[in-house]
Amino acid sequence: MENQHFKNKQSSGLLSKLIARYFEKQQESAVDSPDFESEKVYQRVWDAISEKQHRIVKLKRNLRIAAFFTLFAGAGGMAWYMNKQPSQMAMVEQSAARGETRFVELPDGTKVWLNADSKLRYPAGFKGKERHVELTGEAYFEVVSLPEKPFVIQTRDMKTEVLGTSFDVRAYSDNNRSEVTVLSGKVVVTAPGADTLHVTADHKLTYDRRDKQMQRQVVNAPDVIGWRFGKMIYRSREMQEVVADIERRYNIRIRYNEKIGKCTITADFHNEGLDKMLKVMAKLIDGTVTHRDGGYHLDGHGCE
Amino acid sequence: MYTTEVQLQPDKELAALLKQGSEPAFNAIYKRYSAKLYHAAYNLLRNKEVCEDLVQELFVDLWSKRNTLEIQEVRPYLYRSAVNRALMVLRAGKITLDLEAVEMLISEHATDDLVIDKDMRKxxxxEIAALPEKCREVFILSRKEQLSHKEIASQLNISVKTVENHLTRALKSLRASLGDFLFLALILLSNIY
Structure with a gap:
């Protein structure tokens, strides 16, 4: 019944014309919809894109991505140099400066989002038995599954081995704790002086280099990678660690008295802006935040 | 998410970067236009899910065709793509335009150069002839003669409320039998008469 009407080209043309005019007009007076869930849809866009890409023949993808990298090297002034490893493979270094995050696609199609003040080194092509990369800082990985070629991330202390999954690694050099949070799949983590542990979806592993202890806990994994979308979500985090995150994110210095560094806070920040965040943090510890002498100061009595 | 440098670049430069596969450029285009495109689509289609899908597919397509597309101007390209996608949604019968949206299209965008041919008219x-008698009578007085509800009521010696009921029933029934496209023509027609 309905189809019969749509066969009428004339009437369909009529609606096309009106709708085309409507959108033309909208284009001129473009307003942002306040209800649009931009981040959610953006995530879905990439999910759909990566699903499509996985269907592309592997060989073709490798060729395509090789071209992609050359381009980046030309434009971005990337550091290329020969590494002393037996493979003699050129190593690529990509980094996100303080105040920015960065997306990197590896030669195998693996997607990496680098958080602020983080650095990733990897070979220009993955040859040999495993895909080996080195990380300082924090990054979220969506690893392309290649069961015969494990993906290995080396940080200062930890070695994280995966077969194809998505997860976040956090290993800033100013922090004694390193973390791996898994969103899907399974990873194997080893570190000096500690057991080898498996981490599965929605679990976080924390390694502390001081006591060489590994700890596993259940977390809401999407919260952990909220930084990809500008969110900062903390569950019982020490103030000093949150402050370090904010310093990296906004590329600023925040001074605070030692007493409050050990206070733990729980808070969700969704792109509220620096001033608002600092106010909330001050309130949480019953303290104050001031801006003086060209810097921010957090003060409080500390938490017992 | 990315450095503000990219976020501030003009469309043309972003389009060139996109062609080279730059994800920051893609992200910047998304940030600049997604909420606007959603707003435009939602104003017409009034369905959150359908409009989110529309925006999603539009950008997935933009990324997957980035190598081959000749995007002279990003904005007109995105809006043209939105038009096509909105029409696809309507043709597939996923949703129908609500009366308010149809009237908005007519009152704001219909001009005399929109031709309604004999077959459509017929x-x-x-379908109007197939309406129940009283219902049809009220409908014709209202649409063709452009009489007010009150005038129709006094002419037919019925209450205003009854006039409104007849009109509602007529529109509902015509819409069901004609579908979106012809229904639109119908409303347009009564403006032209």
Whole structure:
């Protein structure tokens, strides 16, 4: 019944014309919809894109991505140099400066989002038995599954081995704790002086280099990678660690008295802006935040 | 998410970067236009899910065709793509335009150069003729003669409320039998008469 009407080209043309005019007009007076869930849809866009890409023949993808990298090297002034490893493979270094995050696609199609003040080194092509990369800082990985070629991330202390999954690694050099949070799949983590542990979806592993202890806990994994979308979500985090995150994110210095560094806070920040965040943090510890002498100061009595 | 440098670049430069596969450029285009495109689509289609899908597919397509597309101007390209996608949604019968949206299209965008041909006119006349008698009478007085509800009521010696009921029933029934496209023509027709 309905189809019969749509066969009428004339009437369909009529609606096309009106709708085309409507959108033309909208284009001129473009307003942002306040209800649009931009981040959610953006995530879905990439999910759909990566699903499509996985269907592309592997060989073709490798060729395509090789071209992609050359381009980046030309434009971005990337550091290329020969590494002393037996493979003699050129190593690529990509980094996100303080105040920015960065997306990197590896030669195998693996997607990496680098958080602020983080650095990733990897070979220009993955040859040999495993895909080996080195990380300082924090990054979220969506690893392309290649069961015969494990993906290995080396940080200062930890070695994280995966077969194809998505997860976040956090290993800033100013922090004694390193973390791996898994969103899907399974990873194997080893570190000096500690057991080898498996981490599965929605679990976080924390390694502390001081006591060489590994700890596993259940977390809401999407919260952990909220930084990809500008969110900062903390569950019982020490103030000093949150402050370090904010310093990296906004590329600023925040001074605070030692007493409050050990206070733990729980808070969700969704792109509220620096001033608002600092106010909330001050309130949480019953303290104050001031801006003086060209810097921010957090003060409080500390938490017992 | 990315450095503000990219976020501030003009469309043309972003389009060139996109062609080279730059994800920051893609992200910047998304940030600049997604909420606007959603707003435009939602204003017309009034369905959150359908409009989110529309925006999603539009950008997935933009990324997957980035190598081959000749995007002279990003904005007109995105809006043209939105038009096509909105029409696809309507043709597939996923949703139908609500009356308010149809009237908005007519009142704001219909001009005399929109031609309604004989066949269309005929099928509309047929459907009007098929309405129940009183219902049809009220409908014709209202649409063709452009009488007010009150005038119709006094002419037919019925209450205003009854006039409104007849009109509602007529529109509902015509919409069901004609579908979106012809229904639109019908409303347009009564403006032209």
């Amino acid at each position: 099928s509309i006349e047929l």
